[in-house]
Amino acid sequence: MKKHAYLIIANRNFKQVELLVNTLDDARNDIYILIDKKAQETRPKFKCQYSNVYILQEIPVFWGDFSQITAEVNLFKAAASNADVEYSYYHLLSGLDLPLVSQDKMHEFFAQHPNKQFVTLSAMGNQRQLHMRLRKHLFVKNFRVSGNIIKTSFFKIFRKFENAYLSFTTHESDHIGFGSNWVTLSNEFVQKIVKKSNLDQISEVFGGGFLVDELFIPYELKKFHMENQIYHADPVHDKCDEFQGNLCYINWWDGSPLTFTKDNYNELLRAKEAGHFFARKFDIKIDKKIIEMVLEDVKPRLHN
Numbered sequence: 404m405k406k407h408a409y410l411i412i413a414n415r416n417f418k419q420v421e422l423l424v425n426t427l428d429d430a431r432n433d434i435y436i437l438i439d440k441k442a443q444e445t446r447p448k449f450k451c452q453y454s455n456v457y458i459l460q461e462i463p464v465f466w467g468d469f470s471q472i473t474a475e476v477n478l479f480k481a482a483a484s485n486a487d488v489e490y491s492y493y494h495l496l497s498g499l500d501l502p503l504v505s506q507d508k509m510h511e512f513f514a515q516h517p518n519k520q521f522v523t524l525s526a527m528g529n530q531r532q533l534h535m536r537l538r539k540h541l542f543v544k545n546f547r548v549s550g551n552i553i554k555t556s557f558f559k560i561f562r563k564f565e566n567a568y569l570s571f572t573t574h575e576s577d578h579i580g581f582g583s584n585w586v587t588l589s590n591e592f593v594q595k596i597v598k599k600s601n602l603d604q605i606s607e608v609f610g611g612g613f614l615v616d617e618l619f620i621p622y623e624l625k626k627f628h629m630e631n632q633i634y635h636a637d638p639v640h641d642k643c644d645e646f647q648g649n650l651c652y653i654n655w656w657d658g659s660p661l662t663f664t665k666d667n668y669n670e671l672l673r674a675k676e677a678g679h680f681f682a683r684k685f686d687i688k689i690d691k692k693i694i695e696m697v698l699e700d701v702k703p704r705l706h707n
Contacts, residue, residue: 405491405514407432410478413498414439414464417447419687419694420498426698428454429506433488435478439464457481468543469609471616475584476605480597483590491517494587499684500651501694503675505701512680513587519634521587522620523649524580526638533579535569536618539611580621582638585651585683588620595627652679664690671697 409427413420413436420436427434428451436449440461449456459481464470475495482493492513502509545558588596595601601623608622609615624630635648641655652674654661663671663685671682671693685694 405431405510406488407510407513408482408485408490408493409434410475410482410493410495411436411498412439412464412474412478412496413437414442415444416498416687417442417444419685421447421449422687422694422698423496423498423501424449424451424454424456426502426701427506428452430454431506431510433457433482433485433490435459435482437461437474437478439474465544467614469606469612469615471584472605472609472619475616475619476597476602479588479593480602483593483597490590490593492587492589493593494681495585496651496681497585497683499686500585500681501683501685501697502681502701503652503671503697504680509680516634518589518591518632520589520592520624520629520632521634521649522624523583523585523647523651524621524633524636524638525582525617526640528581530575530579531570531573533581533618534575535566535573536614537579537608537612538569538573540569540613541565543611543613579618580625581617582621583647583649583651583653584616584619585653585681586620586649589632592624592627592629592632596623646677647679649681650679651681651683652677653683660684662686662689663693665692665696668693668696 409432411420411423411434424434430453433455434451435457437459438446438461440463449458459477462470462474462477464474478495479493482490542558542561609619624633630636633648635646637648639645639647643656647653652671654670660683663682674682687694
């Protein structure tokens with residue numbers, strides 16, 4: 404039996420994460436969870452009846468920082484190095500995601516599409532700006548600052564000067580692709596990513612950069628000449644009628660991104676009909692009802 408690995412990065416709403424984990428609980432799945440060390444909530448004991456659950460060592464994850472790639476790589480490494488199983492696919496999710504289809508549908512689809520890479524590529528982005536992201540940035544833990552008005556004002560001014568300097572001194576070289584960091588990848592690709600020699604290169608290329616998590620997977624696909632394996636390579640412009648190749652429906656046109664409520668239920672049904680298997684983002688503190696509606700739709704899901 405080919406198993407799937409679900410890799411979850413969570414930083415809040417752990418009751419919601421428990422619902423996600425319970426929904427993924429299936430003998431055909433293993434679940435790996437990495438919690439942002441900065442999270443303030445009490446950590447639950449994630450338990451499943453059918454899936455194996457692995458809780459990784461926590462690390463602090465900062466928005467826009469290389470630590471986002473570190474969290475992703477730690478999850479890929481943990482799953483890829485599991486000596487007890489070889490996974491056919493690895494699904495990288497946030498704790499605010501939900502599946503839109505049952506595990507029967509999920510496994511049936513991916514069995515019919517082996518060795519594909521499910522990524523959402525973006526058509527937006529100036530190449531100079533993308534190359535700037537790879538440059539060394541200072542105060543990388545402070546891309547998002549709130550609370551202290553003096554500190555916030557300082558970093559806003561500092562970023563303007565830093566961006567001006569980087570823009571003037573950055574030279575475009577090879578084309579850089581970018582897109583969503585939430586992906587589904589094949590075992591072949593993940594095993595290439597987690598090789599020690601490649602991990603050193605990842606740190607060298609992306610360490611110290613800004614928003615590099617959106618460059619990471621497209622960069623690796625190009626490096627390993629695996630772009631022909633992308634399931635849906637048409638780049639998106641963040642418009643409502645486009646298909647998102649990572650199979651995760653994200654509404655960028657009504658938010659940054661939009662947090663779904665029960666008013667978006669029909670929108671999510673249309674997304675599922677279009678071929679999306681996941682959606683984000685949901686927030687149990689904003690609307691618990693839409694979460695209940697979506698999860699009810701994915702039953703039955705358990706197999707022993």
